[in-house]
Each structure stands twice: as C-alpha cells, then as structure tokens.
Amino acid sequence: MSDSFKDIAIVACGTLSPELKRLQEEGFLDTEYLYFTKPGLHQNVQELEKQLRNQVAKAKEKTDKVIVVYGGKFCYVNADEPTKTMQNIIESLGDGVRRIQATHCMDMIAxxxxxxxxxxxxxxxxxxxxxxxxxxxxxxxxxxxxxxxxxxxxxxxxxxxxxxxxxxxxxxxxxxxxxxxxxxxxxxxxxxxxxxxGNLDRLKSLLLEQKQLLDHE
Structure with missing residues (x-):
C-alpha cells in the first residue's frame, strides 16, 4: 500500500503548522492541500467549530478524503454544551473525514x-x-x-x-x-x-493510521 498523501487534504489547528509544514517540506506529506485554523482557538470553541467546518468544506472541494489534525479531549471543551465533543463535530462533517487519535497537540508529538x-x-x-x-x-x-x-x-x-x-x-x-x-x-x-x-515519528504514525483507514473506506 502506498504511503502517499497526494489524494488527501489535511485540516489542522494552526498551532501545529510548523510541524506539518516541515513534514510537507520533507516530502512525507506529499499533498498540496494543507488548511489551517487560527492558532489558540481552544479558548473560543464557537469560532473553532466555525473555522474547522469552513476549512473542511474548502478541503472537500479538492478531494473526498480529509484528515483533521485536532486533539479530542482538550482542544474542544464546550461549557455551554458539555455533551458536544470534537468527535461529534467530526462525525457531522460527513464521509471521508477522519481525525487523528490524540488528546491534544502535545500528545501528537509524544x-x-x-x-x-x-x-x-x-x-x-x-x-x-x-x-x-x-x-x-x-x-x-x-x-x-x-x-x-x-x-x-x-x-x-x-x-x-x-x-x-x-x-x-x-x-x-x-x-x-x-x-x-x-x-x-x-x-x-x-x-x-x-x-x-525529539522527532515527528509519532505524528507521522498517527497520520498514516488515518490515511490507511480512509483508503479502506
């Protein structure tokens, strides 16, 4: 199976843009489609959701496979709607959208x-x-x-x-x-x-894991 990301778009929190751009420069992320939300939106979850939906919509204009690089547990905590989670949002974005399995950006590196x-x-x-x-x-x-x-x-x-x-x-x-x-x-x-x-090995493996799941859908 190919490890190429050419037919996959990445939508990520801007806080992790230095690492993802490095992976793109090194050729690991050989996609043209990198989209970022503004860094620090964990403090404004309404704006986070809005920007995430907008960027995924843009990504879907280019390809039908999207990997979201956002943490699950700590990046989206909605005090007004405690039962609403990052996973709920991802599921509402439709087929072909998967999120890497990590709790926050630190967990993506170590x-x-x-x-x-x-x-x-x-x-x-x-x-x-x-x-x-x-x-x-x-x-x-x-x-x-x-x-x-x-x-x-x-x-x-x-x-x-x-x-x-x-x-x-x-x-x-x-x-x-x-x-x-x-x-x-x-x-x-x-x-x-x-x-x-350190290195970006863990981030690479998390991305590859979701790429392989998308390839089998």
Missing amino acids: GEEERAQIADELAGGELVWWMTPGWVKFRHQVFDGWDQALANENFPRHSGGAIVLDGIGFMDEYMTEKPEEFLEYCDWMGIPMQSNP
Whole structure:
C-alpha cells in the first residue's frame, strides 16, 4: 500500500503548522492541500467549530478524503454544551473525514508514557506545563486575552516548569535569535522553559493510521 498523501487534504489547528509544514517540506506529506485554523482557538470553541467546518468544506472541494489534525479531549471543551465533543463535530462533517487519535497537540508529538518519562528525566517527575513550538511561535494567539493575573493563576503550580516538545529544532534557533523574548516569556509565565528535542515519528504514525483507514473506506 502506498504511503502517499497526494489524494488527501489535511485540516489542522494552526498551532501545529510548523510541524506539518516541515513534514510537507520533507516530502512525507506529499499533498498540496494543507488548511489551517487560527492558532489558540481552544479558548473560543464557537469560532473553532466555525473555522474547522469552513476549512473542511474548502478541503472537500479538492478531494473526498480529509484528515483533521485536532486533539479530542482538550482542544474542544464546550461549557455551554458539555455533551458536544470534537468527535461529534467530526462525525457531522460527513464521509471521508477522519481525525487523528490524540488528546491534544502535545500528545501528537509524544504520547502519555513518553511524556511521563520526559517529565522524570527533565523535571524530576514534577508537574509540567507541556507545549509545542507553536505555543511559543504563536504565543499571543494561543494566550489571547491572558493577563498577568491569569498567568500567575495557571503556570506557577507547574513546579516542573514548561517543557517544549520540539520535533523540528525550533527552540535552539529561537533562543539564539530571540534570547530577550525567550526570557520575557519565562518571566511572564513565572516558570522556567526548556526544550526536549525529539522527532515527528509519532505524528507521522498517527497520520498514516488515518490515511490507511480512509483508503479502506
């Protein structure tokens, strides 16, 4: 069976665009059809759903197979309609649309067991605030509306600090080119930030899993 994505469109949260664009550059994602919603829409689920539906509709104009790159459990939490889930939305988008099986973007780069191992090694098993490069690159969109009080309420209890699951070598470049911005980000969070260099193997396998299911439909 071919591993080609030529006849498949990818619709993803913009927070994960650095990784997906890298896979496209490397030739793994050999599709022309990459569509992104705005980063950070987990804070505005109505807008998230609207943009997701619009991008899937655009994708379906190009091909009848679409893989949605969004987490299930944490990316869509609707306080007004608690029974409505990301899975409900995906099912309502019709045939030929599948979502990769991960809880959020961090889980797409490193699974739960691997994250526990990383936390043990880098943070002595303490509570960690996990991020991907998109959480750094698109900081002001991901944390739109957050003031210092909200930051103080959320970050400092993560005594293991922030760990960026970096499968694309983003953080080395960022810390070299923008050291003041990096330090200011850490100050704003009130916790240290470190990088865990890795790869995109898990993301590739999650994409291939849904591609194979689409090919058999």
